[in-house]
Amino acid sequence: MRRSHLLATAACVTLACAPLAANAQFAPAGSGGSPTATVPGPGNADEPTATTPAGTSRFSGPSPYAPQAPGVNAANLPDIGSMDPNDVPQMAPQQSAAPAQGDWSAYGRDDSQTRYSPLSEITPQNADQLKVAFVYHTGSYPRPGQTNKWAAETTPIKVGDGLYMCSAQNDIMKLDPATGKEIWRHNINEKYEAIPYTAACKGVTYFTSSQVPEGQPCHNRILEGTLDMRLIAVDAATGNLCEGFGHGGQVNLMQGMGESVPGFVSMTTPPPIVNGVVVVNHEVLDGQRRWAPSGVIRGYDAESGKFLWAWDVNNPNDHSQPTGNNHYSRGTPNSWAAMTGDNALGLVYVPTGNSASDYYSALRSPEENKVSSAVVAIDVKTGAPRWVFQTAHKDVWDYDIGSQATLMDMPGADGQTVPALIMPTKRGQTFVLDRRDGKPILPVEERPAPSPGVIPGDPRSPTQPWSTGMPALRVPDLKETDMWGMSPLDQLFCRIKFRRANYTGEFTVPSVDKPWIEYPGYNGGSDWGSMSYDPQSGILIANWNITPMYDQLVTRKKADQLGLMPIDDPNYKPGGGGAEGNGAMDGTPYGIVVTPFWNQYTGMMCNRPPYGMITAIDMKHGQKVLWQHPLGTARANGPWGLPTGLPWEIGTPNNGGSVVTAGGLVFIAAATDNQIRAIDEHTGKVVWSAVLPGGGQANPMTYEANGHQYVAIMAGGHHFMMTPVSDQLVVYALPDHKG
Amino acid sequence: MPNTYGNRTLTEWLTLVLGVVIVLVGLFFVIGGAQLAMLGGSVYYLICGVLLVASGVFMVLGRTLGAFLYLGALAYTWVWSLWEVGFSPVDLLPRDFGPTLLGILVVLTLPVLRRLETRRTLRGAV
Numbered sequence: 001m002r003r004s005h006l007l008a009t010a011a012c013v014t015l016a017c018a019p020l021a022a023n024a025q026f027a028p029a030g031s032g033g034s035p036t037a038t039v040p041g042p043g044n045a046d047e048p049t050a051t052t053p054a055g056t057s058r059f060s061g062p063s064p065y066a067p068q069a070p071g072v073n074a075a076n077l078p079d080i081g082s083m084d085p086n087d088v089p090q091m092a093p094q095q096s097a098a099p100a101q102g103d104w105s106a107y108g109r110d111d112s113q114t115r116y117s118p119l120s121e122i123t124p125q126n127a128d129q130l131k132v133a134f135v136y137h138t139g140s141y142p143r144p145g146q147t148n149k150w151a152a153e154t155t156p157i158k159v160g161d162g163l164y165m166c167s168a169q170n171d172i173m174k175l176d177p178a179t180g181k182e183i184w185r186h187n188i189n190e191k192y193e194a195i196p197y198t199a200a201c202k203g204v205t206y207f208t209s210s211q212v213p214e215g216q217p218c219h220n221r222i223l224e225g226t227l228d229m230r231l232i233a234v235d236a237a238t239g240n241l242c243e244g245f246g247h248g249g250q251v252n253l254m255q256g257m258g259e260s261v262p263g264f265v266s267m268t269t270p271p272p273i274v275n276g277v278v279v280v281n282h283e284v285l286d287g288q289r290r291w292a293p294s295g296v297i298r299g300y301d302a303e304s305g306k307f308l309w310a311w312d313v314n315n316p317n318d319h320s321q322p323t324g325n326n327h328y329s330r331g332t333p334n335s336w337a338a339m340t341g342d343n344a345l346g347l348v349y350v351p352t353g354n355s356a357s358d359y360y361s362a363l364r365s366p367e368e369n370k371v372s373s374a375v376v377a378i379d380v381k382t383g384a385p386r387w388v389f390q391t392a393h394k395d396v397w398d399y400d401i402g403s404q405a406t407l408m409d410m411p412g413a414d415g416q417t418v419p420a421l422i423m424p425t426k427r428g429q430t431f432v433l434d435r436r437d438g439k440p441i442l443p444v445e446e447r448p449a450p451s452p453g454v455i456p457g458d459p460r461s462p463t464q465p466w467s468t469g470m471p472a473l474r475v476p477d478l479k480e481t482d483m484w485g486m487s488p489l490d491q492l493f494c495r496i497k498f499r500r501a502n503y504t505g506e507f508t509v510p511s512v513d514k515p516w517i518e519y520p521g522y523n524g525g526s527d528w529g530s531m532s533y534d535p536q537s538g539i540l541i542a543n544w545n546i547t548p549m550y551d552q553l554v555t556r557k558k559a560d561q562l563g564l565m566p567i568d569d570p571n572y573k574p575g576g577g578g579a580e581g582n583g584a585m586d587g588t589p590y591g592i593v594v595t596p597f598w599n600q601y602t603g604m605m606c607n608r609p610p611y612g613m614i615t616a617i618d619m620k621h622g623q624k625v626l627w628q629h630p631l632g633t634a635r636a637n638g639p640w641g642l643p644t645g646l647p648w649e650i651g652t653p654n655n656g657g658s659v660v661t662a663g664g665l666v667f668i669a670a671a672t673d674n675q676i677r678a679i680d681e682h683t684g685k686v687v688w689s690a691v692l693p694g695g696g697q698a699n700p701m702t703y704e705a706n707g708h709q710y711v712a713i714m715a716g717g718h719h720f721m722m723t724p725v726s727d728q729l730v731v732y733a734l735p736d737h738k739g
Numbered sequence: 740m741p742n743t744y745g746n747r748t749l750t751e752w753l754t755l756v757l758g759v760v761i762v763l764v765g766l767f768f769v770i771g772g773a774q775l776a777m778l779g780g781s782v783y784y785l786i787c788g789v790l791l792v793a794s795g796v797f798m799v800l801g802r803t804l805g806a807f808l809y810l811g812a813l814a815y816t817w818v819w820s821l822w823e824v825g826f827s828p829v830d831l832l833p834r835d836f837g838p839t840l841l842g843i844l845v846v847l848t849l850p851v852l853r854r855l856e857t858r859r860t861l862r863g864a865v
Contacts, residue, residue: 480780481823481830487837488816489764492771492784499778608829 062568064291064330066259069568074194074228074262077252082321083306085299085381091276092210095159097343102704104158107203107270108530109701112407113340115532117702120663121709126734127665127678127688133710133733134180135693138167140199141727146192150725151697152716153200153268153528153656158703159220162236165729166201168716170226172234177705180731184239194228196266196285198719201227202338202528202699203270205278206236211244211303218242223302225267225280229253231300246305253280256310257293258327261568265293269404272348274341277380278302279348283336284356286398287583287592288566290363292356294327295334297348297376299383309383311350311376313367319383331356331363331587333372337528338404340421342435347386349421349435350376353400357585359510359553359592361394362458369393373400375423375431377438387438391425393449393461396510398522398594399426403530408619410441422533424526427506428473428544429466442469442623453509455553455590460509471617471625473525473544477505478517484608486639490599494606497597501550512553512590517597519548519607529657529670529699538620539681541658541666543631546611546651548597559584559591602639610651612671614658616684627684632671641722655721657699659711669696669713672723676700676713676732692730695723708733751801751855754848758798761809761841765791783819787812798848801855806845813842 096106101118108115122130142148156165156175162183163175173185205223212219220236231253233245241249257265267282277299284292299308309319314329322328337351354372355364364372374390392399403424410420410432421435432442445466452459480498485491502508502516510516524545532541554562564584565572583592598605605611610630618624630651637652638644654670660681661667669676674695678688695717702711711732717725747755768788776782790812797805816838824830 484830485833487833488784489767489771489837491833492768492775495780495784496771496775496778499775499780 062259064258065325069261071262072254072260073252074230075250077247077250079255080246080251080307083301085308088276088301089210089303092208094208095206104701104703105206107155107338113404114406116534116660118662119702119704119709123663124680124687129734130688130732131735133731136175136180136729138727140167140169141725148719148725149195149199151198151200151718152714153202153698154714155203155699155701156712157206159206164204164222166204166224168199168201170201172222172224177703186234186239190228193262196263200268202268205270205273207273207302209303223278225271227266229265251305256322256328260293264567269338272339272341273302274348274380275343275346276302277308279339281335281339284334285567286358287585290357290587291330294329295332296328297350299380311378311383313371314365316367332368337402340405346380347377348380349405350378351401352376354395357588358398359396360585360588360590361396389433389438391431393464397518401425402528403526406531406533408533424531426520426524428520428525430470431467449507450504450509454511464507470623473542474520475546478519478607482608483606490602493599497606510553515550515552517548518551521547521549523547527655532658532660534660538618540617540619541660543614543654543670545653547653548607550595550597552593553590554593556589564591603641604639612651612654629684633673636673655697655718659700659702661702667700667711672721674723693728694726695721697721750851754851755799757844757848758795761791762795765795801852803852803856806849806852809845813838
């Protein structure tokens with residue numbers, strides 16, 4: 001989506017008209033027609049069974065009981081045994097519970113996932129002197145003949161003498177934090193075919209064993225979930241597999257998942273460990289089929305790798321592993337965002353996504369409708385939810401939650417502090433909840449939403465929740481006059497495109513006869529970069545997008561004509577449909593066509609800039625916006641994908657989060673101008689920026705080594721954001737601290 | 740008549756090209772603007788498109804009226820855009836930047852159009 005920006009240049013202004021013939025193409029592919037298949041009623045969630053005769057099915061998908069394709073169990077691991085959650089040994093004190101001053105011990109630095117570092121060597125006064133201290137190459141990038149599906153999104157962690165990280169394809173490494181020298185590297189031999197929508201590894205988890213004595217291998221371990229669905233544990237000191245974990249250090253997470261193919265189901269986030277339970281979620285590729293593999297959440301013993309429990313939405317009372325040909329319930333909401341653990345309450349906060357077939361909800365069960373696009377607090381002792389807070393009811397807009405929850409303390413009514421959780425959403429609505437019971441601390445209103453909609457048998461929810469106590473991270477609903485362009489010609493094109501679509505605000509109902517505009521789109525609002533929170537100053541830092549989408553449901557016949565097929569269809573061709581783009585939604589009466597709301601001839605977004613923003617919110621004084629401004633310049637963006645080189649802070653789409661430090665700085669890359677910035681936390685002023693070797697679509701982190709502060713960012717780029725891919729981790733420090 | 744098209748100077752050719760460009764832009768405005776108006780959107784493009792087509796045609800015919808029609812359309816464009824979005828540079832950019840640049844070129848053609856008109860008058864042509 002980085003093609004979205006542009007600055008007018010004189011020559012193009014007058015001549016940049018799409019040819020007149022373009023008029024005939026204002027309608028996107030897939031307009032018109034009515035559904036050919038009969039539409040089942042609401043709540044009809046009858047998953048095919050082993051005895052469903054294949055011939056009577058309207059649709060051609062493989063039976064969920066079909067054997068898994070070769071390679072789905074990537075390392076051909078034997079099944080893992082189960083154990084009673086009550087037998088999980090007492091967890092040793094973890095580094096992430098109270099990180100050393102100079103450490104960054106978990107994905108969001110600590111168990112609260114604040115992304116706040118107490119380091120203060122780098123300040124607004126000296127940040128402009130920051131220089132590259134070292135660069136580390138992970139070695140993972142698209143090779144000739146491979147489609148670019150790369151976006152490493154990696155945040156290293158730093159514990160003691162090591163900087164631990166993963167490559168986009170899950171190789172694990174330990175670096176010297178002062179020099180970037182590789183101390184060890186563990187290659188896991190992941191296949192290209194295992195890459196789902198994106199080759200991403202957001203990070204690894206550091207765990208200290210209570211069972212293996214100090215000084216022995218695997219007392220301290222690095223755990224990682226992989227794209228090919230393995231849970232891997234290696235010794236932090238040597239990088240060797242932990243023999244006592246799973247089968248030779250690995251667990252096959254495809255166990256119990258039923259029919260699948262490589263790339264359908266993937267882990268991209270570091271699993272949290274709560275009271276000795278490593279909790280695993282996974283992404284299920286969007287848009288493929290209604291009966292996609294399950295979105296089950298599972299707990300494993302962090303010591304032995306043994307299975308403890310499953311939370312399987314459509315089997316809410318069965319927390320065990322399926323046996324034989326059985327499998328976890330299909331098509332249930334998947335959770336692909338980073339989860340947050342809470343040792344004190346024994347909970348894991350799971351940000352959920354949507355049921356499979358994101359844009360059609362008539363085949364979802366009532367159980368799914370209760371927990372999709374929600375925060376679900378699961379008891380790590382049992383695998384049962386203790387509370388659920390839903391952020392979008394019966395979501396058909398891909399408003400799944402991409403962000404990780406941040407834990408903090410809120411002042412309560414009677415002077416006591418309330419343990420709180422901040423949940424950013426793609427909607428730009430930020431919910432602040434009591435983590436003991438999931439009740440909103442700041443007001444949430446159920447407001448009327450368009451209902452029932454036009455899709456037969458698939459009514460929308462009459463209300464949707466709005467967090468009225470927090471500043472909304474969105475702009476007002478779009479108007480025709482918000483359409484933009486280089487000239488009146490492309491602006492006219494976008495005005496027609498706007499008027500041709502259905503649009504009644506954020507919850508515009510899906511339609512078949514014509515497109516509908518979805519704003520905020522699936523890129524947010526807030527996405528996986530999450531937020532950073534400075535508990536000292538009470539300042540919450542949020543970066544967010546203004547990137548509407550142009551969607552349309554298409555009949556099955558039209559979907560077939562467009563070649564939309566699920567990934568496990570034998571005729572599937574890569575690129576023929578994938579997450580966050582067009583999707584077959586096999587098993588439903590419709591396919592889905594999704595494009596950015598843009599001028600497809602210039603590659604510019606149709607709406608006016610900015611397309612990305614950063615906001616500071618004062619959480620201690622009434623949730624006021626302290627400062628807010630566009631994030632990202634037009635330097636690397638322009639019409640037809642051409643960089644303009646202009647330093648205008650137009651505000652670009654952004655992916656990746658921020659860091660806030662005691663030094664009073666916010667570090668953030670994220671924008672598609674491929675720069676990293678240091679921003680004064682209190683004023684919003686950009687005090688330093690540097691151009692990265694690739695897109696900075698990752699969360700940065702900061703740490704101390706040899707008494708000096710370093711700032712690290714994975715400049716891995718992002719295929720979907722169209723930023724340059726690189727395999728470089730770039731680490732900055734003040735001069736004289738070069739490795 | 741053959742002479743009118745036979746011995747054009749460079750500036751006359753450029754004026755002709757500019758006229759054609761304005762006709763094309765005007766046609767785009769008329770067709771797109773009619774669609775937009777039918778969809779319930781702004782009628783500015785349709786009205787402006789008619790002015791532009793007329794302007795371009797007269798310029799191709801070598802008439803100063805063409806240039807003045809364009810400048811009229813430009814004035815209309817500025818008034819409309821200020822009414823629609825106010826003094827917001829980001830929003831004025833797509834609406835006025837290109838048309839104003841074209842307007843400068845149109846002003847530059849005025850002497851050429853005058854010359855063409857004079858020549859035609861001398862010859863007794865209309």
